[in-house]
Amino acid sequence: MSILRTRVVCLIAALLLLTACAREAQPKQVDPTLADLRQRVSAAFDGTASSAARRAAADDSVRLLLSLLQRPESYEITDEEWSASPRPGVEVMVRHVDLGSGVHLYALALPGRSLVDEADRVVVQVRGGSMPFAYELTPLPLGRLDAARVYSEPGGQLITLTLREGERTGFVAQFSGPGSGPFALVSDAFAGMEGTYGTAQLKLEEGILRVTIADGPWAPAFDDRERGTLVLAPEVYLKWDGRFKLVDESRFDAVTLMSMATDPAKWCRQEGDCPQAVFEALSVSPKQAAEIAWQLATAKLTRTLAAEGGWSDGLALRLPDGSRILEDEGRALSARLLTVPAPESLKGLAYTAVQFRTGGGIPLTRVLDLPGPVESVRVTAHHGNPALLLVVDETADREAGTVESRGVHLLLLDAGNDWQPASDWVGFLPEAPLWNIASVSPHAVTISWDRDQMPDFSVALEAGEEPQVAVCQRPGDCHYLTWVDGTLNSLPILTYYVAELTRPHTPGELEWYAGQVAEFLRRVDPASPTANRLRQLIDPDGRYGVSVIEAGDNTRLVSLPPNPTGTHLAILHYPGQAQLVATYDGVVSRWEAAQIVQAGQERRLLLLGRSDVAATLLAFNWQYGVWAPADPLEEEVNRIMVLSLRVMHTPGAERPARGLIVLGGQTMRASLSSTGASFCEGVMGCINYRYDGGWRLD
Numbered sequence: 001m002s003i004l005r006t007r008v009v010c011l012i013a014a015l016l017l018l019t020a021c022a023r024e025a026q027p028k029q030v031d032p033t034l035a036d037l038r039q040r041v042s043a044a045f046d047g048t049a050s051s052a053a054r055r056a057a058a059d060d061s062v063r064l065l066l067s068l069l070q071r072p073e074s075y076e077i078t079d080e081e082w083s084a085s086p087r088p089g090v091e092v093m094v095r096h097v098d099l100g101s102g103v104h105l106y107a108l109a110l111p112g113r114s115l116v117d118e119a120d121r122v123v124v125q126v127r128g129g130s131m132p133f134a135y136e137l138t139p140l141p142l143g144r145l146d147a148a149r150v151y152s153e154p155g156g157q158l159i160t161l162t163l164r165e166g167e168r169t170g171f172v173a174q175f176s177g178p179g180s181g182p183f184a185l186v187s188d189a190f191a192g193m194e195g196t197y198g199t200a201q202l203k204l205e206e207g208i209l210r211v212t213i214a215d216g217p218w219a220p221a222f223d224d225r226e227r228g229t230l231v232l233a234p235e236v237y238l239k240w241d242g243r244f245k246l247v248d249e250s251r252f253d254a255v256t257l258m259s260m261a262t263d264p265a266k267w268c269r270q271e272g273d274c275p276q277a278v279f280e281a282l283s284v285s286p287k288q289a290a291e292i293a294w295q296l297a298t299a300k301l302t303r304t305l306a307a308e309g310g311w312s313d314g315l316a317l318r319l320p321d322g323s324r325i326l327e328d329e330g331r332a333l334s335a336r337l338l339t340v341p342a343p344e345s346l347k348g349l350a351y352t353a354v355q356f357r358t359g360g361g362i363p364l365t366r367v368l369d370l371p372g373p374v375e376s377v378r379v380t381a382h383h384g385n386p387a388l389l390l391v392v393d394e395t396a397d398r399e400a401g402t403v404e405s406r407g408v409h410l411l412l413l414d415a416g417n418d419w420q421p422a423s424d425w426v427g428f429l430p431e432a433p434l435w436n437i438a439s440v441s442p443h444a445v446t447i448s449w450d451r452d453q454m455p456d457f458s459v460a461l462e463a464g465e466e467p468q469v470a471v472c473q474r475p476g477d478c479h480y481l482t483w484v485d486g487t488l489n490s491l492p493i494l495t496y497y498v499a500e501l502t503r504p505h506t507p508g509e510l511e512w513y514a515g516q517v518a519e520f521l522r523r524v525d526p527a528s529p530t531a532n533r534l535r536q537l538i539d540p541d542g543r544y545g546v547s548v549i550e551a552g553d554n555t556r557l558v559s560l561p562p563n564p565t566g567t568h569l570a571i572l573h574y575p576g577q578a579q580l581v582a583t584y585d586g587v588v589s590r591w592e593a594a595q596i597v598q599a600g601q602e603r604r605l606l607l608l609g610r611s612d613v614a615a616t617l618l619a620f621n622w623q624y625g626v627w628a629p630a631d632p633l634e635e636e637v638n639r640i641m642v643l644s645l646r647v648m649h650t651p652g653a654e655r656p657a658r659g660l661i662v663l664g665g666q667t668m669r670a671s672l673s674s675t676g677a678s679f680c681e682g683v684m685g686c687i688n689y690r691y692d693g694g695w696r697l698d
Contacts, residue, residue: 252275
C-alpha cells in the first residue's frame with residue numbers, strides 16, 4: 001500500500017512538473033499592430049495565393065481591425081496612418097469616418113468579386129468609458145462605403161449607411177442597437193418601398209434597399225438641414241420620422257410646379273398635395289413657398305430639357321403665359337432658347353435655357369443666368385468665339401410704375417461649353433436719357449422708357465453677322481447701336497457730339513464734346529477700319545468736314561470740324577491712345593498733314609495745320625509707348641525770319657497753340673517731309689525746321 005501511494009505521489013509530481021514546463025515554454029501573447037493588419041490586407045490581395053488563403057487573410061484582417069479598435073491606443077492612430085496603402089494597386093487601406101456621438105466607422109478595403117474590385121468591410125467603434133467597443137456591421141453586400149449618419153433614439157443608436165456598388169447602383173442599410181452596441185440590421189427599415197420613383201428603382205434584398213438610377217450616376221446625400229433625411233435621387237428621398245418614410249416628389253412635373261409657384265395656397269391644402277418643402281414654407285410665407293416651388297420647377301425643367309426629346313414643339317404652350325421659344329442660326333452656331341417669366345410675386349426672376357450646336361457637334365443644353373425673360377436673340381461671333389446677343393426684359397415692377405427696361409447682353413461660349421458674360425464688347429455708349437440709354441456697364445446696356453408716353457417703343461435685334469440693335473421710339477423712328485471693331489456703339493450720339501463742335505460753346509464745353517469722340521476712338525484699333533470708313537462712322541454724310549490723316553505706324557490724326565469761336569480740335573489716334581489736340585484763336589482752320597520723322601535716336605510726330613494767315617506746327621515725342629506733347633523748340637521765338645514770315649513760339653504755352661506758329665500771307669506754303677517741315681514765301685524765301693543734333697530753325 002505504501003508502495004502504491006509512493007507511485008501515485010511520484011506520478012502527480014511528474015505531471016505538475018510537466019505542466020509547469022509547458023507553461024514556461026508557452027510564448028507570451030503579443031497585441032496586434034497596424035503593421036500586422038497591413039500585412040494581412042496585403043495577403044488578401046496576393047494574386048499568387050489560393051482563393052482560400054486570400055479569404056482567410058481577409059477574415060484575419062477584420063479580426064485584427066476589431067482587436068485594434070477595442071483598445072484605447074487606437075485613438076492615437078491618425079487617418080493618414082489608417083489609410084496608408086498596404087501594397088501597390090490598393091490606394092487606401094482603411095477609411096475613418098467620425099459620425100459624432102462617440103461613434104466612428106472604419107471601412108476596410110478588401111477584395112470584392114475580383115482582386116481589382118475592392119469592397120469594404122465596415123466596422124463601428126463606440127468610444128466611451130475606459131475601453132472602446134468595436135463590432136462589424138453585418139450582413140452587408142459588396143460595395144464601397146459612400147456616406148453614413150448616426151442619430152440617437154431613446155434607448156439606443158441608429159446607423160444608416162450607403163454603399164456604392166457601381167456608377168448607377170448602390171445600397172442603403174440601417175443598423176440599430178444599444179448605445180455601446182452591438183448593432184444589428186433593421187430588416188424592415190425599408191418595407192413597402194419597392195418600385196420605381198422618378199429616375200430611381202428600389203428593390204429589397206434581405207432587408208437592404210438596393211437603388212438603381214436610370215439616368216446619370218447615383219449620388220446619395222444626407223441633407224444636414226433636416227435630421228435623418230437621405231436623398232436617393234432628384235425628388236426622391238427617405239425622411240426619418242421614427243422610421244424611414246419614402247417621399248416621391250417626382251410626380252410633380254415642371255408645369256404643375258410652375259402653376260404652384262403662382263398660387264401655392266391653392267395647391268397645398270394638405271400634406272402630400274405639393275412637395276414637402278413647399279408645404280412647410282407656406283406656413284411661414286406664401287412668397288417663400290412660391291420661391292421654393294419655382295426653384296423645384298426650374299430644376300425639373302432643366303432635367304427635362306437635357307433629356308433626349310425634351311425640347312418638344314408644344315412645350316412653351318404648356319408653360320405660364322409669356323413663355324416662348326426663340327431660334328436663330330449662324331454659320332458656326334445654331335441655338336434655340338426657352339424663356340419663362342416668373343410669377344409677378346417673384347419680381348426679378350426668370351428661367352432661360354438654351355439648346356445649341358457648334359459646327360457639326362451634338363446639341364447641348366445650358367441654363368442662362370439672366371435678369372429676366374429673353375425677348376430677342378441672335379447668334380453671332382465675338383473675336384472669333386461663338387456668342388449670343390440677347391435683349392432681356394428687365395422691368396423691375398410694372399405694377400408700381402410705368403418705366404420699362406430692356407437689357408442688351410452678350411454671352412460667350414467658353415472652353416467648357418458654358419455661356420459667360422462678355423466684358424469687352426461695350427464701346428461708345430454713354431448714358432443718354434434723350435436716347436433712352438439708362439445705364440451702361442461692362443456686361444450690359446440698359447434701355448428704358450415710359451410706356452405711357454411711348455406705347456410703341458421697341459428694342460429689337462437686326463439680322464446679320466454683326467446684328468445691330470434697333471432702338472425705336474415708334475415704328476420708323478429708330479436709332480441703331482452698331483458694331484465697330486468688336487464693340488457696340490451708338491454712332492448717332494457720336495455724330496450728335498460732332499455736330500455740337502460746330503456751334504458756339506466755351507472752350508471747355510468744346511473739349512468735352514471732342515473728348516466723347518476720343519472715347520469712341522480709344523476703343524477702335526487704327527489698323528482696323530480704313531481712314532474712309534472711320535470718317536463715315538464719325539461723319540456719315542460728310543456735312544461736318546471730318547477728315548482722317550494717315551501718319552504711318554498705326555498713327556492717325558482725326559480732324560474735327562472748326563468752331564466759329566476760333567477753336568479747332570483734332571484727335572491723335574494710336575492703339576489705346578486718343579489724344580486731344582487743341583488750337584485756339586483761329587490759328588488753325590484745317591489740318592493738312594501728319595508725319596513721323598526720325599530725330600537722332602528718337603522719333604517725333606509732326607502735325608501741320610493751316611489758316612488763311614498762319615501755319616501751325618505741333619510736335620509729339622514717342623515716350624513709354626504713346627505720343628506725348630512736346631515743344632517744337634527749346635527757346636522762345638518771336639521775330640520775322642524771311643521776307644514777311646514771322647515765327648512765334650513760346651515753350652509750354654497752350655494758347656493759341658502749343659507749337660510753332662508761322663504768320664504769312666496767302667502765298668505762304670507749308671509742308672512736312674521725312675526730315676522736318678518747311679515754310680516758304682515766294683521762290684527762295686524758306687524757313688526749315690529740321691534736326692541737327694537738336695531741333696532748330698534755319
